Each structure stands twice: as structure tokens, then as C-alpha cells.
Amino acid sequence: MEDLIGQGRAAIDMIIDPDSFREGEVGELSITDEDFGASAVIGTAELDGEICTIIASDAMTANPKFPVVYAGIIGLEEGYKMAQAVYHSIKADKDKPLAEKRSIVLIVDTPGNGAGKHEEIFGMNKSTGAYQMALADARKVGHPIVAIVVGRAISGGFLCHGLQADHVLSLGPKFNTMIHVMPITSISRITKLDIEWLQELAENNPVFAAGPDYFYKLGGVEELIDSIELIRERVVAHVAEVRTKKLAGRDDELGPWGRGALSVERGSRVARSKVIQTMDDEFAAVAERYLS
Numbered sequence: 255m256e257d258l259i260g261q262g263r264a265a266i267d268m269i270i271d272p273d274s275f276r277e278g279e280v281g282e283l284s285i286t287d288e289d290f291g292a293s294a295v296i297g298t299a300e301l302d303g304e305i306c307t308i309i310a311s312d313a314m315t316a317n318p319k320f321p322v323v324y325a326g327i328i329g330l331e332e333g334y335k336m337a338q339a340v341y342h343s344i345k346a347d348k349d350k351p352l353a354e355k356r357s358i359v360l361i362v363d364t365p366g367n368g369a370g371k372h373e374e375i376f377g378m379n380k381s382t383g384a385y386q387m388a389l390a391d392a393r394k395v396g397h398p399i400v401a402i403v404v405g406r407a408i409s410g411g412f413l414c415h416g417l418q419a420d421h422v423l424s425l426g427p428k429f430n431t432m433i434h435v436m437p438i439t440s441i442s443r444i445t446k447l448d449i450e451w452l453q454e455l456a457e458n459n460p461v462f463a464a465g466p467d468y469f470y471k472l473g474g475v476e477e478l479i480d481s482i483e484l485i486r487e488r489v490v491a492h493v494a495e496v497r498t499k500k501l502a503g504r505d506d507e508l509g510p511w512g513r514g515a516l517s518v519e520r521g522s523r524v525a526r527s528k529v530i531q532t533m534d535d536e537f538a539a540v541a542e543r544y545l546s
Contacts, residue, residue: 362416367382400496403466
């Protein structure tokens with residue numbers, strides 16, 4: 255297999271323990287594709303002998319209620335379905351000690367959100383926001399969350415399904431894996447800037463470039479994986495690493511904050527910490543006016 259684009263379900267079987275996936279079941283939640291969110295895959299499995307929650311996109315399934323939801327797009331129903339899987343994971347393990355809280359594995363292959371007219375009217379932003387909040391809540395109460403990009407991780411789809419993870423992994427560029435907010439062709443069209451100049455700029459500034467290798471330089475991906483056969487091994491290893499850090503109280507090294515620090519180590523986003531410190535200092539100077 256040359257790549258895993260569109261193969262979210264196949265990736266599930268590559269990662270979990272054999273024959274352990276119970277689709278549609280997470281804690282007290284029991285749901286079928288026919289209920290809602292047909293292209294979102296959720297369920298419970300075992301990973302290296304331990305229970306885990308699996309959340310993936312099925313690019314081979316469309317949502318018949320919403321024409322814009324196909325090819326792995328995360329739409330209105332999919333966001334809520336994924337959020338439910340997370341909150342039922344939290345509920346199922348709420349009385350368990352930190353060391354026993356199940357991991358949540360996100361298998362990422364999404365070209366974005368389904369921004370159709372009906373989805374916008376009904377509140378798709380609330381759906382995807384609910385999913386992001388669910389992952390943040392799970393991360394903060396101790397669930398190790400690891401995302402693995404096996405295909406596309408684009409725009410708002412990646413924002414809600416991936417970037418709230420403790421660690422983000424990705425197959426390397428040779429597998430046609432794509433990570434970006436907007437391709438350079440679109441940036442050129444919108445900004446009216448010459449595409450050749452933008453491509454040249456991207457060589458020294460990964461913010462403008464698309465692809466997992468550039469996102470790695472930004473600190474947005476903890477590890478690039480150069481073999482499909484290594485996906486399971488690396489996911490298991492990162493779940494263990496994340497759990498160890500949570501048990502040691504090193505949460506600031508995980509999630510978005512951890513990746514912010516990682517970007518500085520890799521020589522990009524070096525102004526980030528300075529901007530944050532400046533904002534903190536400016537707020538501290540006037541805080542008494544508003545907090546007293």
C-alpha cells in the first residue's frame with residue numbers, strides 16, 4: 255500500500271489489537287451509522303492490551319443528509335458524534351486513577367469541514383467547537399490523546415480532529431500526506447501575490463508551506479513516521495510517553511502548549527514566547543482595574 259489516503263478504516267486495523275474494535279460503542283454510548291454522522295467512525299478497542307477509544311473519518315462514506323459531507327469531511331453531525339465519543343470516554347473512566355484512564359486515538363484523514371449552507375445555519379461551528387472542547391476536557395482530566403495523520407489534515411477539519419491531542423504524529427511526505435491550512439495556490443489567488451515568490455518564501459518560512467515536513471518544523475507534529483508498518487509501534491510508544499508525563503505532572507509539555515515550545519526547539523515560531531510574554535506583561539500592568 256503506497257499511502258493511506260481515504261483508508262481510515264484500514265488504519266484502525268493497523269493500529270489496534272487484532273479483532274478488538276467494537277464500533278459505535280464507547281462506555282454507555284451505543285450508536286450506529288444510521289443514527290447520525292455516518293462518515294465519522296467511533297468505537298472502543300484495545301491497544302497493546304489496554305482499552306482505548308478510536309475516532310476516525312471514513313472517506314469512503316458520505317452523509318446522505320448533507321451533500322457537502324463526503325471524502326472524510328467533518329460535518330455538523332460528525333462533530334457531535336465525535337464529541338459524544340470523547341465525553342462518554344471521560345464518563346466511563348471518571349472514577350479511575352490517572353494511570354488507568356483510557357487513551358484516545360485520533361486517526362486523521364480529513365480535507366476539512368463541510369461548510370454548506372444548511373450546516374452553517376444549523377451551527378456547524380458549535381459542533382466542531384464542541385468536539386474541540388471535548389478533547390481539551392479529556393486531555394486535562396488525564397486521558398492520553400494521540401493523533402496520527404494518515405492522509406489529509408486540512409484547515410478546520412484538522413483544527414477540531416487532531417490539534418487538541420497531546421501528541422500529533424504523521425506519516426511522512428512520501429505517503430502523499432498533506433497538512434495545511436491553505437495551499438499556496440489559494441494563498442496566491444487571495445493575496446494576489448506571485449505564486450513563485452510564495453513558493454520561494456516557503457523554503458525559508460514553513461508557515462507558508464504545505465506538507466508534514468514543514469509542519470514538523472513548526473512543532474505541529476511531534477514525530478514523522480517513515481513506514482506504514484511502524485504506525486502501531488509509534489502510536490503505542492507515544493501513548494506511553496504521554497501517560498508518563500501526565501503522571502509526573504508535566505502537562506505543560508503536552509498539547510498545544512507543548513508544541514509551542516517544540517517549535518522554538520526546531521528553530522521556528524521563535525517570536526511566539528516573546529509575544530505571549532509581552533501580552534502577559536501588558537495585562538499585568540492594567541489587571542487591577544478589571545479584577546478588583
